[in-house]
Amino acid sequence: MNIFFLLAPFSVLLALIGLGAFWWTVRNGQYEDPDGDAARILIDDPQDAPLPRV
Amino acid sequence: MAVTYDAAPDYSAFLKSDKDGGATLDLLVKGARCAACLSKIETAVGAMPGVERARLNLTSGKFTVTFADRTGDPARVMSILERLGYPSAPYDPGLATAAHDKEGRRLALALGVAAFGAGNAMMFSVPLWAGLFGQELGPSTRTMMQVLSGLIGAPCALYAGMPFFESAWRSLRVGRANMDVPISLGVLLTLGISFVETLLHGRDTYFDAAVSLLFLLLIGRWMDHKLRSRARSAAADLLAMQAPSATVLDAAGAQHRKPLSEVAVGDLILVRPGERIPVDAHVESGRSELDNALLTGETRPIAVRPGQVCRAGGLNLWGTLTLQALARSDDSAVAAIARLVDAGAQSKSLYVRLADRAAAIYVPVVHSAAALTFVLGWALGLGPREALLRAVAVLIITCPCALGLAVPAVQITASARLFRKGVLVKSGAALERLAEITHVVFDKTGVLTLGRPTLVDPVPAAIALAAPLARASAHPLARALADEDPGETLAQDVVETPGQGVEGVIGGRRARLGRAAFVGVAEPSADESEFWFAFEGDTKIRFAFHDAIRPDARAAIEDLKARGLTVEILSGDHAGPVAAVARELGVDQWRAGLTPFEKSEAVEALSLAGQKVLMVGDGLNDAAALSKAHAAMAPGTALDASQNAADLVFSGEALGAVVTAFDVARTARRRALENFGFSALYNLIAAPAAMLGLINPFLAALAMSGSSLAVTLNALRMNRAGR
CATH class of the missing domain: 3.30.70.100 (Alpha-Beta Plaits)
Structure with missing residues (x-):
């Protein structure tokens, strides 16, 4: 049973990290331009088109 | 342009x-x-x-x-x-x-939180469910699982539920109950009861059910938002393209591009060929022809010269004009139409959507059933706690997943399908209204016809002679002539006389193309839908043009009639051309020479007579009628104001898009009704079971996700609808 008290909080913690990452992507505007992002990976020289914070 | x-x-x-x-x-x-x-x-x-x-x-x-x-x-x-x-x-x-898009971000965040909450609360619920089936689970372990499930589920449910709580509160304050009222009540009661049960070391807690219900509903809410925001941004784009811009000349003659709202009476405005007249104005200098087709439905270009007044919205065809503004943008003729459009849009917003109509029946029934369960349960000898638990089970099990998820799912599938066929749907409500129509009203110019001149009886040899000169001109009739010829030679030394024609040298011979008088025809006719061509001192050749009917217009109208709809033409053009088109397309009802106001009155009269009207129009003269109609469609070539007033915009030449859109809308309506039927059936079985206390947290979770899945799969069958 002791292992439960270690694993349960740990799994919740992992999920919280995932939620935090999702939160960050939304706040960061990463879903604003799905078509553009799909096209941008095809363009060379990424240093010419730096990713700005939207 | x-x-x-x-x-x-x-x-x-x-x-x-x-x-x-x-x-x-x-x-x-x-x-x-x-x-x-x-x-x-x-x-x-x-x-x-x-x-x-x-x-x-x-x-x-x-x-x-x-x-x-x-x-x-x-x-x-x-x-x-x-x-x-x-x-x-x-x-x-x-x-x-x-x-x-703030709202979209908020829904996405709520969805993420609900997904996190549902998954993790469920993790602690699985042992609880196992305990229900007689597996070993001591009371203290059970309480611990419940506490953990609640610690994760409750805050998540409260955050993810905010969009529903706020909407429910807004609707309650104006004395109505929308779909979010039973959802909010169900979620809050569920959380409260589960909290009390945990403290009292009871058996049934529903933290996971509350948050996973919100997760499923938020998917529907988010889809609905996506659909609406795509339409809204399309509308905003149209506003931008309508370009609030006019070129104003200052005292020194320098050009300033200004937002339309800043143009004052008396300003000098420059209008180049291909631009629209920004405000009502009179011509200061320059000569040209104006295409007022989108304003009045009339296909013939109108010649203007200094001193004449031109109305906002007309398209300048070939000369550069300097105008003096007579009215501000808000006072121009266009603005009066815009106000009519606004009034129409307001009356449309009163339309009650399918899901809300269902809610109006659903809410009282479910809430009385829950109340009855509590009262009867208590009266028949259950403890108040047990009676309340059963009442809450009724609320949870009947929570309107089908209404919250299935209708948006149907509509987003339907509009995605129409989008692939070149039809842009502006909102889910538009699809619902389109499915109800009984009568179709078409505008003539630009809808039943292509809205641009086409040569009558083309003779290739004659066209080849005139084409080098036609290619050098921007006039629509010359363009239509040039389009008929595959060659690429251009005439030399071309001089264009606005409102008259072009003159140039072809193969060493001087030639003219244009109005009869310009080319020197002995008895010039006033017909402005013809062009003449001649080499100097040679025979004069006549080219006649007409506005060609869309290739599939006849088939589309027959298809509409086959579906039991009546068809009518309302046009601003003269009776002659309208009658000809009506005869060719087999339409018995038609009216010609209507002003924009008469058109919108005609549509209103039809609605008062009990018809649900679909208006298909493209011009500024249609905009008011479009907004008055039960549903409205506009071709992609339509003026921006009309595209804004329409519910659906179709691209491409084919009028068959109207039939396709109607078919898909009807199928979408059928799927939505099927989903309502399914959830009614499901509630008829589940609600009595909950009243009798046969539902436990495991069955509640299973039934809820099962019914959501079923209605979503039914919605996806949409993909086969339409031609």
């Missing part, structure tokens, strides 16, 4: 100042679709001096350019885009900021 910026008008009124001393320009760029376009545009504009950053949003077509200081030149950016082959228009700085 080819607009040149050679004289570089001043666009600085469209710059938005930033806090740090820079300035931002928002442009709508048309035609950029691929990675190559993206990098071409960003590299070219980014390399301009003074440009700090240039970023194009490929999804919305919005191009944001940030300048290092406030002296940035929007006209240069636009001329670079023009040279690259992408027409652009500046967004009004006031409108651009409102477009930011």
Whole structure:
């Protein structure tokens, strides 16, 4: 049973990290331009088109 | 629309100042679709001096350019885009900021939190469910699982439920109950009861059910929002393209590009060929012909010369005109139509959507059932706690997943399907209204016909003679003539006389193309739908033009009639051409020579007579009627104001899009009704079971996700609808 008290909080913690990452992507505007992002990976020289914070 | 910026008008009124001393320009760029376009545009504009950053949003077509200081030149950016082959228009700085999608972000965050909560609360619920089936689970372990499930589930449910709670509260304050009232009540009661049960070491807690219910509902809510925001941004784009811009000349003769709202009475305005007249004005200098087809439905170009008055909305065909403004934009003839459109849009917003109509029946029934369960349970000897638990079980099990999820799922599948067929649906409500129509009203010019002149009885030999001269002119009749010929030779020394014709040298011989009088026909007719051509001193050749009917118009009208709909034509054009089109298409009911106001009155009269009218129109003269009609469609070639007033916009030549849209809308309605039927059936079984206390947390979770899955799968069957 002791292992439960270690694993349960740990799994919740992992999920919280995932939620935090999702939160960050939304706040960061990463879903604003799905078509553009799909096209941008095809363009060379990424240093010419730096990713700005939207 | 080819607009040149050679004289570089001043666009600085469209710059938005930033806090740090820079300035931002928002442009709508048309035609950029691929990675190559993206990098071409960003590299070219980014390399301009003074440009700090240039970023194009490929999804919305919005191009944001940030300048290092406030002296940035929007006209240069636009001329670079023009040279690259992408027409652009500046967004009004006031409108651009409102477009930011805050609501979408909030729903996405709520969805993420609900997904996290559902998954993790479920983790602690699985042992609880196992305990229900007689597996070993001591009371203290059970309480611990319940506490953990509640610690995760309750805060998540409270956060994810906010969109529903707020909407329910708004609706309750005005004394109505929408779908969010039973949802909010169900979720809050469930959380409260589960909390009390946990404290009392009871058996049934529903934390996981509450949060996973919200997760499923938020999916539906988010889809609905996506559909509406795509339509809204399409509408905003139209507003931008309508370009609040007029070229105003100052005392020194310099050109300034100004938002339409800043044009004052008495201002001198420059209108180039291909541009629209921005406000009611009289002609100061220059001669040209105006195409008023979108304004009045009349197909013939109207000649204008100094001293004459021209109405806002007319398209300048070939000469550059200098006008003096007679009215502000708000007082122009167009604005009166815009006000009618607004009034129509308001009456449309009173439409009660399918899901809300279902809610009006559903809410009282379910809530009385829950109340009855509590009262009867207590009266028949259950403890108050047990009676309340059963009442809450009724609320949870009947929570309207089908209504919250299935209708948006049907509508987003339907509109995605129509989108692939070239029809843009502006809202889910538009689809519901389209499915109800009984009567179809068509405008003639630009809807049943192509809205541009086509040569009657083309004779290739004659066309080949005139084509070199026709190619040198921008006049629509000359363009139509040039389109008929595959050659590429151009006439030499071409001189164009606005309102008359073109003169030039073909193969060493002088020739003229244009109006009868210009070419020197002995008995000039006043017919403006014909062009004459002659070599100097040679035989004169006549070219007659008419507005050709869309190739599949007849088939489309027959299809509509086969579906039991009645068809009518309302046109602003003269009786002759309208009668001819009506006869050719087999339409018995038609009216000609209508003003925009008469058109909208005619549509209103039809609605009062009990008809549900679908209006298909493209002109400014249709905009008011479009907004008055039960449902409205406009072709992609329509004037922006009409596209704004319409619920659906179809691209391409084929009128069959109207039939397809109607079919898909009807199928969508059928799927939605099937889903309602399914959830009614499900509730008929589940609600009595909950009243009898047969439902436990495991069954509740299973039934809820099962029914959601079933209605969603049914919605996806949409994909086969329509031709």
